[in-house]
Amino acid sequence: MTTAAAAPTPRRPLRDRLSALIYVVPGVGWLALFFAVPLVIVLIVSFGTKDATGHVSLAHPGLQNYLRAGRPEYVPAFLNSLRYAGITTILSILIGYPIAYWISRYGGRRKILLLILVMLPFWTSYLIRTYAWMIILRDNGVLNGILQSVGLISDPIPFLNTDFSVILGMTYGFLPFAILPLYVSIDRMDDNLVQAARDLYASGRQAFLHVTLPITMPGIVAAALLTFIPAIGDYVTPDLLGGAQTTTIAKVVQVVFQSGRDWPYGSALGFLLMVLTLVGTFAALRTLRRETLGGG
Amino acid sequence: MTRERNPWLTALAALTFVFLFAPIVVLIIFSFNVSRRNFVWLGFTLDWYPKLFANVQLLDALSVTLRVAVIAIIGATILGSLLGLGLARLRFRGSGAAETLILLPMITPEIIIGISLLIFFGQLFRQNGSIGQIGIAHITFCISYVAIIVRARALSLDPRLEEAARDLGASALGSFRHVTLPLIAPAIGAGAMLTFALSFDDLIITSFNAGPGSSTLPIYIYSSIKFGVTPQINAISTIIVAVVALALFVAWRLGAFRPDERRVVADDAT
Numbered sequence: 001m002t003t004a005a006a007a008p009t010p011r012r013p014l015r016d017r018l019s020a021l022i023y024v025v026p027g028v029g030w031l032a033l034f035f036a037v038p039l040v041i042v043l044i045v046s047f048g049t050k051d052a053t054g055h056v057s058l059a060h061p062g063l064q065n066y067l068r069a070g071r072p073e074y075v076p077a078f079l080n081s082l083r084y085a086g087i088t089t090i091l092s093i094l095i096g097y098p099i100a101y102w103i104s105r106y107g108g109r110r111k112i113l114l115l116i117l118v119m120l121p122f123w124t125s126y127l128i129r130t131y132a133w134m135i136i137l138r139d140n141g142v143l144n145g146i147l148q149s150v151g152l153i154s155d156p157i158p159f160l161n162t163d164f165s166v167i168l169g170m171t172y173g174f175l176p177f178a179i180l181p182l183y184v185s186i187d188r189m190d191d192n193l194v195q196a197a198r199d200l201y202a203s204g205r206q207a208f209l210h211v212t213l214p215i216t217m218p219g220i221v222a223a224a225l226l227t228f229i230p231a232i233g234d235y236v237t238p239d240l241l242g243g244a245q246t247t248t249i250a251k252v253v254q255v256v257f258q259s260g261r262d263w264p265y266g267s268a269l270g271f272l273l274m275v276l277t278l279v280g281t282f283a284a285l286r287t288l289r290r291e292t293l294g295g296g
Numbered sequence: 297m298t299r300e301r302n303p304w305l306t307a308l309a310a311l312t313f314v315f316l317f318a319p320i321v322v323l324i325i326f327s328f329n330v331s332r333r334n335f336v337w338l339g340f341t342l343d344w345y346p347k348l349f350a351n352v353q354l355l356d357a358l359s360v361t362l363r364v365a366v367i368a369i370i371g372a373t374i375l376g377s378l379l380g381l382g383l384a385r386l387r388f389r390g391s392g393a394a395e396t397l398i399l400l401p402m403i404t405p406e407i408i409i410g411i412s413l414l415i416f417f418g419q420l421f422r423q424n425g426s427i428g429q430i431g432i433a434h435i436t437f438c439i440s441y442v443a444i445i446v447r448a449r450a451l452s453l454d455p456r457l458e459e460a461a462r463d464l465g466a467s468a469l470g471s472f473r474h475v476t477l478p479l480i481a482p483a484i485g486a487g488a489m490l491t492f493a494l495s496f497d498d499l500i501i502t503s504f505n506a507g508p509g510s511s512t513l514p515i516y517i518y519s520s521i522k523f524g525v526t527p528q529i530n531a532i533s534t535i536i537v538a539v540v541a542l543a544l545f546v547a548w549r550l551g552a553f554r555p556d557e558r559r560v561v562a563d564d565a566t
Contacts, residue, residue: 023382027375034436038412102309123540125497128533132319233405250407270411
Protein backbone atom coordinates (compact mmCIF):
# COMPACT_ATOMS: atom_id res chain seq x y z
CA MET A 1 0.00 0.00 0.00
CA THR A 2 2.77 2.39 0.91
CA THR A 3 4.59 1.75 -2.35
CA ALA A 4 1.52 2.63 -4.33
CA ALA A 5 0.82 5.68 -2.21
CA ALA A 6 4.38 6.92 -2.06
CA ALA A 7 5.26 6.25 -5.69
CA PRO A 8 5.81 9.71 -7.08
CA THR A 9 3.73 10.56 -10.10
CA PRO A 10 4.31 14.27 -10.25
CA ARG A 11 3.83 14.54 -13.96
CA ARG A 12 0.16 13.76 -14.25
CA PRO A 13 -1.46 14.39 -10.90
CA LEU A 14 -4.69 15.84 -12.29
CA ARG A 15 -5.01 13.15 -14.89
CA ASP A 16 -4.46 10.47 -12.27
CA ARG A 17 -7.06 12.00 -10.04
CA LEU A 18 -9.50 12.00 -12.94
CA SER A 19 -8.75 8.38 -13.75
CA ALA A 20 -9.30 7.54 -10.07
CA LEU A 21 -12.80 8.88 -10.52
CA ILE A 22 -13.33 6.74 -13.59
CA TYR A 23 -12.23 3.65 -11.67
CA VAL A 24 -14.02 4.27 -8.42
CA VAL A 25 -17.18 6.19 -9.24
CA PRO A 26 -19.20 3.38 -10.90
CA GLY A 27 -18.69 0.94 -8.03
CA VAL A 28 -19.12 3.50 -5.27
CA GLY A 29 -22.16 4.91 -7.05
CA TRP A 30 -23.67 1.44 -7.35
CA LEU A 31 -23.13 0.70 -3.66
CA ALA A 32 -24.50 4.11 -2.69
CA LEU A 33 -27.65 3.58 -4.75
CA PHE A 34 -28.35 -0.09 -4.04
CA PHE A 35 -26.80 -0.50 -0.60
CA ALA A 36 -26.68 2.80 1.30
CA VAL A 37 -29.91 4.36 0.03
CA PRO A 38 -32.01 1.22 0.69
CA LEU A 39 -30.59 1.05 4.23
CA VAL A 40 -31.64 4.65 4.84
CA ILE A 41 -35.09 3.81 3.48
CA VAL A 42 -35.32 0.87 5.90
CA LEU A 43 -34.52 3.24 8.74
CA ILE A 44 -37.17 5.74 7.59
CA VAL A 45 -39.81 3.08 7.00
CA SER A 46 -39.15 1.64 10.47
CA PHE A 47 -40.71 4.79 11.97
CA GLY A 48 -43.83 4.46 9.81
CA THR A 49 -47.00 2.44 10.08
CA LYS A 50 -48.91 0.01 7.90
CA ASP A 51 -52.04 1.62 6.48
CA ALA A 52 -55.36 -0.09 5.78
CA THR A 53 -54.25 -1.25 2.33
CA GLY A 54 -51.07 -2.79 3.72
CA HIS A 55 -48.83 -0.06 2.30
CA VAL A 56 -46.28 1.90 4.24
CA SER A 57 -47.58 5.13 5.69
CA LEU A 58 -45.40 7.85 7.14
CA ALA A 59 -48.31 10.02 8.21
CA HIS A 60 -47.75 9.34 11.91
CA PRO A 61 -44.07 8.64 12.38
CA GLY A 62 -43.04 7.38 15.78
CA LEU A 63 -41.24 4.76 17.79
CA GLN A 64 -44.19 2.37 17.94
CA ASN A 65 -42.43 -0.38 15.98
CA TYR A 66 -39.40 -0.27 18.24
CA LEU A 67 -41.60 -0.35 21.34
CA ARG A 68 -43.37 -3.36 19.86
CA ALA A 69 -40.03 -5.07 19.16
CA GLY A 70 -39.04 -4.55 22.80
CA ARG A 71 -42.10 -6.34 24.16
CA PRO A 72 -41.33 -9.34 26.38
CA GLU A 73 -42.45 -11.95 23.86
CA TYR A 74 -39.68 -10.92 21.49
CA VAL A 75 -36.92 -10.98 24.08
CA PRO A 76 -36.32 -14.74 23.61
CA ALA A 77 -35.82 -14.20 19.85
CA PHE A 78 -33.10 -11.61 20.45
CA LEU A 79 -31.47 -13.73 23.15
CA ASN A 80 -31.62 -16.85 20.98
CA SER A 81 -29.96 -15.02 18.10
CA LEU A 82 -27.13 -13.83 20.32
CA ARG A 83 -26.79 -17.21 22.01
CA TYR A 84 -26.76 -19.26 18.79
CA ALA A 85 -24.37 -16.89 17.02
CA GLY A 86 -22.14 -16.57 20.09
CA ILE A 87 -21.84 -20.31 20.78
CA THR A 88 -21.38 -21.01 17.05
CA THR A 89 -18.55 -18.48 16.91
CA ILE A 90 -16.77 -19.94 19.93
CA LEU A 91 -17.17 -23.53 18.71
CA SER A 92 -15.98 -22.64 15.21
CA ILE A 93 -12.79 -21.16 16.61
CA LEU A 94 -12.25 -24.04 19.04
CA ILE A 95 -12.69 -26.59 16.24
CA GLY A 96 -11.10 -24.47 13.51
CA TYR A 97 -7.90 -23.49 15.33
CA PRO A 98 -6.46 -27.01 15.79
CA ILE A 99 -7.13 -28.02 12.19
CA ALA A 100 -5.78 -24.74 10.82
CA TYR A 101 -2.69 -25.22 12.98
CA TRP A 102 -2.33 -28.82 11.89
CA ILE A 103 -2.58 -27.95 8.18
CA SER A 104 -0.10 -25.11 8.54
CA ARG A 105 2.48 -27.02 10.58
CA TYR A 106 2.10 -30.63 9.42
CA GLY A 107 0.62 -30.12 5.97
CA GLY A 108 3.94 -29.97 4.17
CA ARG A 109 3.57 -30.07 0.41
CA ARG A 110 -0.10 -31.02 0.71
CA LYS A 111 -1.09 -27.79 2.49
CA ILE A 112 -2.95 -26.36 -0.47
CA LEU A 113 -4.78 -29.60 -1.19
CA LEU A 114 -5.81 -29.90 2.47
CA LEU A 115 -7.05 -26.31 2.43
CA ILE A 116 -9.07 -27.00 -0.71
CA LEU A 117 -10.58 -30.03 1.04
CA VAL A 118 -11.51 -27.91 4.05
CA MET A 119 -13.09 -25.32 1.79
CA LEU A 120 -14.96 -27.84 -0.37
CA PRO A 121 -18.04 -27.79 1.88
CA PHE A 122 -18.01 -23.97 1.66
CA TRP A 123 -18.22 -24.09 -2.13
CA THR A 124 -21.16 -26.47 -2.01
CA SER A 125 -24.53 -25.06 -1.12
CA TYR A 126 -25.11 -24.03 2.49
CA LEU A 127 -28.71 -25.10 2.12
CA ILE A 128 -27.79 -28.57 0.93
CA ARG A 129 -25.35 -29.04 3.78
CA THR A 130 -28.04 -28.05 6.27
CA TYR A 131 -30.40 -30.51 4.63
CA ALA A 132 -27.79 -33.26 5.01
CA TRP A 133 -27.95 -32.78 8.78
CA MET A 134 -31.73 -33.23 8.64
CA ILE A 135 -31.19 -36.66 7.09
CA ILE A 136 -28.67 -37.51 9.79
CA LEU A 137 -30.47 -36.16 12.84
CA ARG A 138 -34.11 -37.14 12.19
CA ASP A 139 -35.87 -39.57 14.53
CA ASN A 140 -35.60 -42.24 11.83
CA GLY A 141 -32.39 -40.75 10.47
CA VAL A 142 -28.87 -42.04 10.08
CA LEU A 143 -27.57 -41.28 13.58
CA ASN A 144 -30.51 -42.82 15.41
CA GLY A 145 -30.36 -45.77 13.02
CA ILE A 146 -26.73 -46.42 13.86
CA LEU A 147 -27.26 -45.98 17.61
CA GLN A 148 -30.23 -48.34 17.52
CA SER A 149 -28.56 -51.01 15.43
CA VAL A 150 -25.58 -51.23 17.79
CA GLY A 151 -28.04 -51.43 20.67
CA LEU A 152 -27.01 -48.26 22.50
CA ILE A 153 -30.56 -46.94 22.54
CA SER A 154 -33.95 -48.54 22.03
CA ASP A 155 -36.02 -45.46 21.27
CA PRO A 156 -34.80 -42.74 18.94
CA ILE A 157 -33.32 -39.64 20.56
CA PRO A 158 -35.01 -36.46 19.26
CA PHE A 159 -31.89 -34.69 18.01
CA LEU A 160 -33.74 -32.51 15.53
CA ASN A 161 -35.54 -29.32 16.53
CA THR A 162 -33.34 -28.71 19.55
CA ASP A 163 -30.72 -26.10 20.46
CA PHE A 164 -28.19 -28.87 19.85
CA SER A 165 -29.21 -29.37 16.22
CA VAL A 166 -29.31 -25.62 15.47
CA ILE A 167 -25.86 -24.99 16.95
CA LEU A 168 -24.45 -28.11 15.29
CA GLY A 169 -25.81 -27.05 11.90
CA MET A 170 -24.59 -23.47 12.23
CA THR A 171 -21.14 -24.53 13.41
CA TYR A 172 -20.90 -26.94 10.52
CA GLY A 173 -22.07 -24.30 8.08
CA PHE A 174 -19.74 -21.51 9.14
CA LEU A 175 -16.66 -23.52 10.21
CA PRO A 176 -14.89 -23.07 6.85
CA PHE A 177 -15.22 -19.28 7.27
CA ALA A 178 -13.31 -19.58 10.53
CA ILE A 179 -10.64 -21.99 9.33
CA LEU A 180 -9.38 -19.83 6.46
CA PRO A 181 -8.40 -16.66 8.40
CA LEU A 182 -7.05 -18.82 11.25
CA TYR A 183 -4.88 -20.70 8.79
CA VAL A 184 -3.59 -17.49 7.21
CA SER A 185 -2.54 -15.99 10.55
CA ILE A 186 -0.99 -19.22 11.85
CA ASP A 187 0.85 -19.86 8.60
CA ARG A 188 2.24 -16.33 8.54
CA MET A 189 3.67 -16.64 12.08
CA ASP A 190 7.42 -17.04 12.38
CA ASP A 191 8.13 -20.46 13.85
CA ASN A 192 11.37 -19.22 15.38
CA LEU A 193 9.42 -17.20 17.95
CA VAL A 194 7.98 -20.37 19.45
CA GLN A 195 11.39 -21.99 19.26
CA ALA A 196 12.89 -19.04 21.11
CA ALA A 197 10.26 -19.33 23.83
CA ARG A 198 11.01 -23.05 24.16
CA ASP A 199 14.75 -22.34 24.33
CA LEU A 200 13.99 -20.00 27.22
CA TYR A 201 12.38 -22.95 29.03
CA ALA A 202 8.76 -22.17 28.30
CA SER A 203 6.61 -25.29 28.31
CA GLY A 204 4.68 -26.11 25.16
CA ARG A 205 1.58 -24.78 26.85
CA GLN A 206 3.24 -21.55 27.96
CA ALA A 207 4.74 -20.98 24.53
CA PHE A 208 1.33 -21.44 22.98
CA LEU A 209 -0.48 -19.16 25.45
CA HIS A 210 2.10 -16.37 25.49
CA VAL A 211 3.50 -16.47 21.96
CA THR A 212 1.34 -18.30 19.43
CA LEU A 213 -2.04 -17.17 20.70
CA PRO A 214 -1.33 -13.41 20.90
CA ILE A 215 0.39 -13.42 17.51
CA THR A 216 -2.50 -15.18 15.82
CA MET A 217 -5.13 -13.02 17.55
CA PRO A 218 -5.92 -11.05 14.35
CA GLY A 219 -6.84 -14.34 12.68
CA ILE A 220 -9.03 -15.30 15.63
CA VAL A 221 -10.88 -11.99 15.51
CA ALA A 222 -11.35 -12.24 11.73
CA ALA A 223 -12.64 -15.79 12.17
CA ALA A 224 -15.02 -14.60 14.89
CA LEU A 225 -16.43 -11.85 12.65
CA LEU A 226 -16.75 -14.10 9.61
CA THR A 227 -18.70 -16.60 11.72
CA PHE A 228 -20.73 -14.28 13.94
CA ILE A 229 -22.10 -12.01 11.21
CA PRO A 230 -23.64 -14.67 8.97
CA ALA A 231 -24.74 -16.68 12.02
CA ILE A 232 -26.72 -13.87 13.61
CA GLY A 233 -28.56 -13.11 10.36
CA ASP A 234 -29.23 -16.74 9.46
CA TYR A 235 -32.80 -17.98 9.45
CA VAL A 236 -32.28 -21.09 7.31
CA THR A 237 -30.64 -23.24 9.99
CA PRO A 238 -32.97 -22.22 12.86
CA ASP A 239 -35.87 -22.93 10.52
CA LEU A 240 -34.76 -26.29 9.07
CA LEU A 241 -32.92 -27.72 12.07
CA GLY A 242 -34.69 -25.83 14.84
CA GLY A 243 -38.27 -26.38 13.80
CA ALA A 244 -41.25 -24.13 14.34
CA GLN A 245 -40.73 -23.45 18.03
CA THR A 246 -37.19 -22.09 17.67
CA THR A 247 -37.34 -18.34 17.21
CA THR A 248 -34.49 -16.07 16.27
CA ILE A 249 -34.71 -12.44 15.31
CA ALA A 250 -33.83 -13.19 11.69
CA LYS A 251 -36.63 -15.76 11.58
CA VAL A 252 -39.10 -13.24 12.97
CA VAL A 253 -37.99 -10.71 10.33
CA GLN A 254 -38.45 -13.31 7.60
CA VAL A 255 -41.94 -14.24 8.81
CA VAL A 256 -42.97 -10.60 9.16
CA PHE A 257 -41.89 -9.83 5.61
CA GLN A 258 -43.04 -12.96 3.87
CA SER A 259 -46.36 -13.59 5.50
CA GLY A 260 -47.28 -10.57 7.60
CA ARG A 261 -46.30 -7.94 5.05
CA ASP A 262 -45.86 -5.43 7.88
CA TRP A 263 -42.85 -3.67 6.40
CA PRO A 264 -42.49 -0.90 9.01
CA TYR A 265 -42.38 -3.39 11.84
CA GLY A 266 -40.05 -5.72 9.94
CA SER A 267 -37.78 -2.77 9.18
CA ALA A 268 -37.53 -1.88 12.86
CA LEU A 269 -36.61 -5.48 13.72
CA GLY A 270 -34.09 -5.55 10.87
CA PHE A 271 -32.56 -2.31 12.02
CA LEU A 272 -32.21 -3.65 15.57
CA LEU A 273 -30.52 -6.75 14.16
CA MET A 274 -28.13 -4.52 12.24
CA VAL A 275 -27.31 -2.58 15.43
CA LEU A 276 -26.74 -5.86 17.28
CA THR A 277 -24.33 -6.99 14.54
CA LEU A 278 -22.42 -3.72 14.52
CA VAL A 279 -22.08 -3.77 18.31
CA GLY A 280 -20.70 -7.32 18.08
CA THR A 281 -18.31 -6.31 15.31
CA PHE A 282 -16.94 -3.30 17.15
CA ALA A 283 -16.61 -5.31 20.36
CA ALA A 284 -14.52 -7.85 18.44
CA LEU A 285 -12.35 -5.14 16.90
CA ARG A 286 -11.81 -3.54 20.32
CA THR A 287 -10.74 -6.90 21.71
CA LEU A 288 -8.28 -7.19 18.86
CA ARG A 289 -6.80 -3.78 19.59
CA ARG A 290 -6.53 -4.50 23.31
CA GLU A 291 -5.02 -7.93 22.73
CA THR A 292 -2.43 -6.75 20.25
CA LEU A 293 -1.43 -3.80 22.42
CA GLY A 294 -1.48 -5.70 25.72
CA GLY A 295 -0.22 -9.04 24.43
CA GLY A 296 2.62 -7.76 22.30
CA MET B 297 13.58 -27.39 11.32
CA THR B 298 12.30 -30.59 12.85
CA ARG B 299 9.51 -30.51 15.34
CA GLU B 300 7.86 -33.25 17.32
CA ARG B 301 4.47 -34.17 15.95
CA ASN B 302 1.65 -34.15 18.37
CA PRO B 303 -0.43 -37.31 17.72
CA TRP B 304 -3.42 -35.82 19.54
CA LEU B 305 -3.46 -32.89 17.16
CA THR B 306 -3.36 -35.21 14.17
CA ALA B 307 -6.22 -37.26 15.60
CA LEU B 308 -8.20 -34.05 16.18
CA ALA B 309 -7.56 -32.93 12.61
CA ALA B 310 -8.69 -36.31 11.28
CA LEU B 311 -11.87 -36.06 13.34
CA THR B 312 -12.53 -32.57 11.98
CA PHE B 313 -12.21 -33.85 8.42
CA VAL B 314 -14.69 -36.62 9.24
CA PHE B 315 -17.05 -33.99 10.68
CA LEU B 316 -16.71 -31.85 7.55
CA PHE B 317 -17.29 -34.66 5.09
CA ALA B 318 -19.69 -37.06 6.84
CA PRO B 319 -22.84 -35.08 5.90
CA ILE B 320 -21.74 -34.79 2.28
CA VAL B 321 -21.01 -38.52 2.09
CA VAL B 322 -24.42 -39.30 3.61
CA LEU B 323 -26.08 -37.01 1.07
CA ILE B 324 -24.36 -38.76 -1.84
CA ILE B 325 -25.16 -42.26 -0.54
CA PHE B 326 -28.82 -41.39 -0.07
CA SER B 327 -29.10 -40.04 -3.59
CA PHE B 328 -29.00 -43.71 -4.67
CA ASN B 329 -31.68 -44.75 -2.19
CA VAL B 330 -34.87 -46.44 -3.41
CA SER B 331 -36.94 -44.96 -0.57
CA ARG B 332 -38.98 -41.88 -1.41
CA ARG B 333 -38.80 -40.72 2.18
CA ASN B 334 -35.08 -40.59 2.17
CA PHE B 335 -34.34 -41.47 5.78
CA VAL B 336 -34.43 -45.22 5.58
CA TRP B 337 -32.16 -47.18 3.29
CA LEU B 338 -34.28 -49.48 1.12
CA GLY B 339 -31.88 -50.36 -1.68
CA PHE B 340 -29.81 -49.00 -4.53
CA THR B 341 -31.29 -47.14 -7.49
CA LEU B 342 -30.22 -44.66 -10.14
CA ASP B 343 -33.79 -43.57 -10.79
CA TRP B 344 -33.60 -40.12 -9.24
CA TYR B 345 -31.03 -38.81 -11.70
CA PRO B 346 -33.02 -39.16 -14.95
CA LYS B 347 -36.07 -37.83 -13.11
CA LEU B 348 -34.20 -34.58 -12.48
CA PHE B 349 -34.19 -33.84 -16.17
CA ALA B 350 -37.93 -34.38 -16.43
CA ASN B 351 -38.67 -32.00 -13.56
CA VAL B 352 -39.79 -28.80 -15.31
CA GLN B 353 -39.96 -26.70 -12.15
CA LEU B 354 -36.43 -27.65 -11.22
CA LEU B 355 -35.10 -26.92 -14.69
CA ASP B 356 -36.85 -23.53 -14.69
CA ALA B 357 -35.30 -22.73 -11.32
CA LEU B 358 -31.89 -23.77 -12.60
CA SER B 359 -32.28 -21.54 -15.65
CA VAL B 360 -33.27 -18.53 -13.51
CA THR B 361 -30.29 -19.21 -11.23
CA LEU B 362 -27.87 -19.32 -14.13
CA ARG B 363 -29.28 -16.14 -15.73
CA VAL B 364 -28.98 -14.31 -12.41
CA ALA B 365 -25.44 -15.62 -12.01
CA VAL B 366 -24.46 -14.30 -15.44
CA ILE B 367 -25.83 -10.85 -14.60
CA ALA B 368 -24.05 -10.94 -11.23
CA ILE B 369 -20.73 -12.04 -12.73
CA ILE B 370 -20.73 -9.38 -15.44
CA GLY B 371 -21.83 -6.55 -13.14
CA ALA B 372 -19.84 -7.41 -10.02
CA THR B 373 -16.66 -8.30 -11.90
CA ILE B 374 -16.56 -5.06 -13.89
CA LEU B 375 -17.58 -2.73 -11.06
CA GLY B 376 -15.59 -4.59 -8.40
CA SER B 377 -12.40 -4.83 -10.47
CA LEU B 378 -12.42 -1.11 -11.30
CA LEU B 379 -13.12 -0.28 -7.68
CA GLY B 380 -10.34 -2.52 -6.39
CA LEU B 381 -7.90 -1.14 -8.91
CA GLY B 382 -8.81 2.47 -8.17
CA LEU B 383 -8.49 2.00 -4.41
CA ALA B 384 -5.17 0.19 -4.70
CA ARG B 385 -3.40 2.61 -6.94
CA LEU B 386 -4.78 6.02 -6.35
CA ARG B 387 -5.06 7.95 -3.16
CA PHE B 388 -7.71 10.60 -3.42
CA ARG B 389 -9.80 12.61 -1.05
CA GLY B 390 -12.52 10.37 0.30
CA SER B 391 -10.78 7.10 -0.46
CA GLY B 392 -11.05 6.15 3.22
CA ALA B 393 -14.81 6.58 3.04
CA ALA B 394 -14.91 4.53 -0.16
CA GLU B 395 -13.01 1.71 1.55
CA THR B 396 -15.47 1.72 4.44
CA LEU B 397 -18.36 1.63 1.97
CA ILE B 398 -16.82 -1.50 0.43
CA LEU B 399 -16.51 -3.25 3.78
CA LEU B 400 -20.01 -2.41 4.97
CA PRO B 401 -21.91 -4.87 2.71
CA MET B 402 -19.63 -7.61 3.99
CA ILE B 403 -20.40 -6.92 7.65
CA THR B 404 -24.11 -6.44 7.07
CA PRO B 405 -26.21 -9.57 7.63
CA GLU B 406 -27.64 -10.82 4.35
CA ILE B 407 -31.18 -10.58 5.63
CA ILE B 408 -30.77 -6.79 6.04
CA ILE B 409 -29.57 -6.41 2.44
CA GLY B 410 -32.51 -8.58 1.40
CA ILE B 411 -35.22 -6.56 3.12
CA SER B 412 -33.67 -3.19 2.23
CA LEU B 413 -33.70 -3.98 -1.50
CA LEU B 414 -37.23 -5.39 -1.21
CA ILE B 415 -38.43 -2.13 0.34
CA PHE B 416 -36.33 -0.05 -2.06
CA PHE B 417 -37.90 -1.63 -5.14
CA GLY B 418 -41.32 -1.90 -3.55
CA GLN B 419 -41.51 1.72 -2.45
CA LEU B 420 -39.80 3.34 -5.42
CA PHE B 421 -41.02 1.21 -8.30
CA ARG B 422 -44.06 -0.46 -6.79
CA GLN B 423 -42.79 -3.65 -8.26
CA ASN B 424 -40.93 -6.66 -7.03
CA GLY B 425 -39.66 -10.04 -8.06
CA SER B 426 -38.05 -9.70 -11.49
CA ILE B 427 -34.89 -11.55 -12.49
CA GLY B 428 -33.26 -8.15 -13.04
CA GLN B 429 -33.96 -7.20 -9.44
CA ILE B 430 -32.35 -10.40 -8.15
CA GLY B 431 -29.40 -9.67 -10.45
CA ILE B 432 -29.03 -6.15 -9.01
CA ALA B 433 -29.18 -7.58 -5.49
CA HIS B 434 -26.46 -10.13 -6.29
CA ILE B 435 -24.21 -7.54 -7.92
CA THR B 436 -24.59 -5.41 -4.79
CA PHE B 437 -23.39 -8.05 -2.35
CA CYS B 438 -20.66 -9.45 -4.64
CA ILE B 439 -18.92 -6.18 -5.64
CA SER B 440 -17.03 -5.96 -2.35
CA TYR B 441 -15.55 -9.45 -2.62
CA VAL B 442 -14.25 -8.80 -6.14
CA ALA B 443 -12.93 -5.36 -5.13
CA ILE B 444 -10.99 -6.76 -2.17
CA ILE B 445 -9.44 -9.60 -4.18
CA VAL B 446 -8.44 -7.29 -7.06
CA ARG B 447 -7.19 -4.60 -4.68
CA ALA B 448 -4.88 -7.09 -2.95
CA ARG B 449 -3.46 -8.18 -6.31
CA ALA B 450 -3.09 -4.64 -7.61
CA LEU B 451 -1.24 -3.60 -4.45
CA SER B 452 1.38 -6.26 -5.20
CA LEU B 453 2.04 -4.72 -8.61
CA ASP B 454 4.66 -2.09 -9.15
CA PRO B 455 3.09 1.14 -10.44
CA ARG B 456 6.28 1.78 -12.41
CA LEU B 457 5.38 -1.01 -14.82
CA GLU B 458 2.50 1.00 -16.18
CA GLU B 459 4.55 4.20 -16.06
CA ALA B 460 7.26 2.51 -18.08
CA ALA B 461 4.70 1.57 -20.70
CA ARG B 462 3.47 5.14 -20.82
CA ASP B 463 7.00 6.49 -21.07
CA LEU B 464 7.46 4.21 -24.02
CA GLY B 465 4.58 5.93 -25.70
CA ALA B 466 1.59 3.79 -24.73
CA SER B 467 -1.63 5.66 -24.16
CA ALA B 468 -3.30 5.43 -20.74
CA LEU B 469 -5.78 2.99 -22.22
CA GLY B 470 -3.04 1.06 -24.04
CA SER B 471 -0.89 0.62 -20.96
CA PHE B 472 -3.96 -0.51 -19.00
CA ARG B 473 -4.95 -2.95 -21.72
CA HIS B 474 -1.51 -4.43 -22.31
CA VAL B 475 0.22 -4.13 -18.93
CA THR B 476 -2.13 -3.80 -15.99
CA LEU B 477 -5.01 -5.95 -17.18
CA PRO B 478 -2.96 -9.10 -17.90
CA LEU B 479 -1.26 -8.74 -14.51
CA ILE B 480 -4.47 -8.52 -12.50
CA ALA B 481 -6.37 -11.03 -14.66
CA PRO B 482 -5.95 -13.93 -12.20
CA ALA B 483 -7.53 -11.84 -9.44
CA ILE B 484 -10.39 -10.83 -11.72
CA GLY B 485 -10.89 -14.51 -12.59
CA ALA B 486 -10.91 -15.45 -8.90
CA GLY B 487 -13.43 -12.67 -8.22
CA ALA B 488 -15.69 -13.89 -11.02
CA MET B 489 -15.49 -17.46 -9.69
CA LEU B 490 -16.35 -16.36 -6.17
CA THR B 491 -19.23 -14.25 -7.51
CA PHE B 492 -20.61 -17.30 -9.31
CA ALA B 493 -20.38 -19.40 -6.15
CA LEU B 494 -22.01 -16.72 -3.97
CA SER B 495 -24.75 -16.00 -6.50
CA PHE B 496 -25.50 -19.66 -7.23
CA ASP B 497 -25.80 -20.46 -3.53
CA ASP B 498 -27.62 -17.40 -2.24
CA LEU B 499 -30.96 -18.04 -0.62
CA ILE B 500 -31.54 -15.30 1.95
CA ILE B 501 -31.14 -12.16 -0.17
CA THR B 502 -32.78 -13.82 -3.15
CA SER B 503 -35.83 -15.02 -1.26
CA PHE B 504 -36.79 -11.43 -0.43
CA ASN B 505 -36.36 -10.24 -4.00
CA ALA B 506 -37.78 -13.15 -5.98
CA GLY B 507 -41.33 -13.31 -7.30
CA PRO B 508 -43.63 -16.01 -8.63
CA GLY B 509 -41.79 -16.36 -11.96
CA SER B 510 -38.28 -15.99 -10.63
CA SER B 511 -37.66 -18.83 -8.19
CA THR B 512 -34.00 -19.75 -8.13
CA LEU B 513 -32.63 -23.22 -7.46
CA PRO B 514 -31.96 -22.55 -3.75
CA ILE B 515 -35.52 -21.26 -3.34
CA TYR B 516 -36.86 -24.37 -5.07
CA ILE B 517 -34.71 -26.64 -2.90
CA TYR B 518 -35.68 -24.78 0.26
CA SER B 519 -39.40 -25.10 -0.37
CA SER B 520 -38.99 -28.76 -1.37
CA ILE B 521 -37.25 -29.46 1.92
CA LYS B 522 -39.80 -27.48 3.94
CA PHE B 523 -42.76 -29.24 2.38
CA GLY B 524 -41.08 -32.61 2.52
CA VAL B 525 -40.97 -33.30 -1.22
CA THR B 526 -37.38 -34.41 -1.31
CA PRO B 527 -36.56 -37.53 -3.32
CA GLN B 528 -34.64 -35.63 -6.02
CA ILE B 529 -32.92 -33.14 -3.75
CA ASN B 530 -30.15 -35.59 -2.86
CA ALA B 531 -29.52 -36.26 -6.53
CA ILE B 532 -29.25 -32.58 -7.44
CA SER B 533 -27.09 -32.00 -4.36
CA THR B 534 -24.76 -34.79 -5.42
CA ILE B 535 -24.44 -33.27 -8.89
CA ILE B 536 -23.62 -29.85 -7.37
CA VAL B 537 -21.01 -31.39 -5.04
CA ALA B 538 -19.48 -33.29 -7.97
CA VAL B 539 -19.32 -30.19 -10.18
CA VAL B 540 -17.77 -28.11 -7.40
CA ALA B 541 -15.21 -30.80 -6.56
CA LEU B 542 -14.32 -31.15 -10.22
CA ALA B 543 -13.96 -27.39 -10.70
CA LEU B 544 -11.73 -27.11 -7.62
CA PHE B 545 -9.65 -30.07 -8.75
CA VAL B 546 -9.13 -28.59 -12.21
CA ALA B 547 -8.28 -25.19 -10.74
CA TRP B 548 -5.82 -26.87 -8.40
CA ARG B 549 -4.18 -28.82 -11.24
CA LEU B 550 -3.90 -25.62 -13.24
CA GLY B 551 -2.11 -24.03 -10.31
CA ALA B 552 -4.77 -21.46 -9.49
CA PHE B 553 -4.12 -21.82 -5.75
CA ARG B 554 -0.35 -21.78 -5.89
CA PRO B 555 1.11 -18.88 -3.98
CA ASP B 556 2.07 -16.12 -6.37
CA GLU B 557 5.24 -17.31 -8.00
CA ARG B 558 4.53 -15.01 -10.89
CA ARG B 559 4.18 -12.05 -8.57
CA VAL B 560 5.37 -8.96 -10.31
CA VAL B 561 7.17 -6.59 -8.04
CA ALA B 562 10.14 -4.76 -9.46
CA ASP B 563 12.06 -5.22 -6.23
CA ASP B 564 15.33 -5.63 -8.10
CA ALA B 565 15.14 -2.08 -9.30
CA THR B 566 14.80 -0.66 -5.81
